[in-house]
Amino acid sequence: MLSGNRIPGLNFINLFTFHNTPFIEPKDDQKSQRSTDTHKLKGHPKQRKDGWMEFQFAEVSAGANGTIKLHYGFSFHPNMDYFDLVVEGIEFRPFDTSTIHVATQSRSLQVDPTNISHIVFGLLGTTKAWHYRKPYIESWWRPNITRGYLYLDTAPTNDLLPWSLNSPPYRISDDNTKLLEKTKHVAPIMVRMVHAVIEVFREEREGVRWYVMGDDDSIFFVDNMVDVLAEYDHTKYIYIGGHSECISSNQIYSYDMGFGGAGLIMSYPLAKMVQKNIEDCFARDPYLNSADKILMTCVNDFGVSLTSHQGLHQIDLHGDISGFLASHPKAPLLSLHHPDQVDPLFPSMDRAGSIKHLMKAANVDQSRMLQQTICYQRKSNWSFSISWGYLVHIYENIIPRSILKIPLKTFKPWYLNSHHPFYIFNTRPVLEDPCVAPHVFSFESVNINENEILTNYLRVVPRGLPACGLAGNHSANLVTKIIVISPVRKPNLNGKTECCDVINTNDARVAKLIMRDCLDDELIA
Structure with a gap:
């Protein structure tokens, strides 16, 4: 009931009534002998169809600018005992939907932005492979920060042993013998790999919005x-993944399947649903021999x-993938996979050293990484x-972006005996x-100051070709170093790529x- 005590601009609700006190009722499919007779008064708790109680605590109208500003809180009477009070949420409803337009966003209430503490990683590995794959994970894992x-x-x-503090904490996968017998x-x-979704969900639930499964x-x-992930509504059922780079892999498995090595991302509600129903999923498709396809x-x-x-x-490629990475799609770089199946990203380093070197740039500015x-x-x-953060190319000709954004085919397909066309993109x-x-x-090094980030790039090898005669014979052979200056701030997310200018220097060996x-x-162009 609305309290008789008022402060200008404030409304008070009394959740305690001395007669016909309402209770949270069971849902329709549950038995109960309790009466739900309650007063039909504004501000008095009333039962909803889902079993919760609700009350109206205010009637408000938008101001001249179309906005409403509310402050609400809870206080307790000092001479009364309270128990089992659970506040589930707050709703805003129009008085008359035929005459009042209510603007809604993807979320009914503003919540704090997604941060790294809302994401949990579940990584599948073997003890044997961990001896040489450990540097890959430690290159990006942040102890006491990543979950x-x-x-x-x-x-x-x-x-x-002792287990490295720079590695994720480890768990031994569940024994699924009985599950296999039952299903x-x-x-x-493959069952072990999919079952990890249950195991990581069991370990980490508090404050989790997203689960990221990987290798x-x-x-x-x-x-x-x-x-x-901050752009998605984590309260919905969302399954995010990447395709294989090769047509044959997508055809063998599915274009509607996320490839797990690239990272399979599930919102909390979806992971909860999988955890609840996974045994049924195993039993319905007992012959599926791919963890990603089972999921x-x-x-x-x-x-x-x-x-x-x-x-x-997923990097379902072999050989030199520099041509692919040098023309990365216009999308934030989220993952790389299969480093053991491709040449080192930097020819002068081994595979583990190459990944560690790449992360030097990523640790300064991931928003521009490979863009x-x-x-x-x-x-x-x-x-x-x-x-x-990776490569710079100089072409001795004016070539439009529509051409340069197509990857150079420096790599080979995953299935070496597959037939053309090989890839899901042009080359x-x-x-x-x-x-x-x-x-x-x-990429050689990165430096950051108050307003700028400087990345330095050194020539890999001489090109070994004459100058381009069609473009005036202006050879770039003298250039040995390129300096790229970028703002500290993130790129403008207006749907376009960034542009750049060439700055004149007094040294023909350096381009800026x-x-x-x-x-x-x-x-x-």
Whole structure:
């Protein structure tokens, strides 16, 4: 009931009534002998169909600017005892939906933005592989900051103990023998991998919005992960993943399947649903021999489809993937996978050292990591293509962005005996043509000051070709170093890439580029 005591601008609700005190009732399918006779007064608690009680505590109208500002709180009478009071939520409803328009957003109430503490990682590995895959995970794992576990098939061997504080804490995967007998599933290794969803959900639930499942060779970019997941409503059933780069892999499995090494991301409600129903999923499809497909089938059968993201990379490729990474899609980089199946990202380093080196740039600015920016030096007819934090290419010709954004085919498909077309994206051939073959400069170091980030790139090897005669014979052979200057702030998220300018230097061996927002009608060609 509305209290008789008033303070200007404040309304008080008395949750205690001396007659016909309402109770939270069972739902319709539960038996009860309790009466729900309550007063029909504004402010008096009334029973909802879902069993909760609710009361109206205010009637408000929007101001001239269309906004409503409310402050609410709870206080308790000093001479009364209270117990079992649970506040589930607050709702805003229009008086008359036929005459009042209520503007809604994706969430009914403003909540604090998603941060790294809301994300839990579940990583699947083996004790044997951890000996050489450990550096991959430690390159991005942040002790006492990132949440999650590494699930091993057996207890760590003595040479892995004491367990490194720079690694995720480990758990031994559950013994699924009885589960396999009950469901008659034919793939125990795949069941173990999918069952990890249950195990990580069991370990970490408080304050969790997202579960990210990966392998012990999955490299995640957690700052970008936070920014991307903050754009989604974590209260909904959401399943995010990436496709394989190869057509054959997607055809063999499914285009509606997220490939697990790239990272499978589930919102809390979806993970909870999987945890509750996973045994039924195993039993319904006992012959599926792919963990990713088992999970996809499970969530699909509950009405949830894949939300694909171009920043999740399975890397179903072999060989030199520099051509692929140098033309990264216009999407935040979220993951890389299969580092053992490709050449080291930096030819002068081994695979583990290459990943560690790449993370030097990522730890300074993940928002620009591998993002492609293109600019031109018209006087020399040069095109510069920056893959921030990784490579810079110089072309001795003016080449439009529509061409440069297509990856150079420096790599091979996952299935070497597959047939053309190989990839889910277009590719450019690698040619010994001085007008289309790039000079390649590799990331060397990064420095940051108050307003700018400087990344330095050094020539990998001489190109070994003459100058491009069609563009005026302006050779870039003298350039040995490129300095890229970018703002400390994140890029402008207006739907466009960043642009850059070439800054004149007194040293022909050094090229300097400065990144900036593109102008409204600026042509990158």
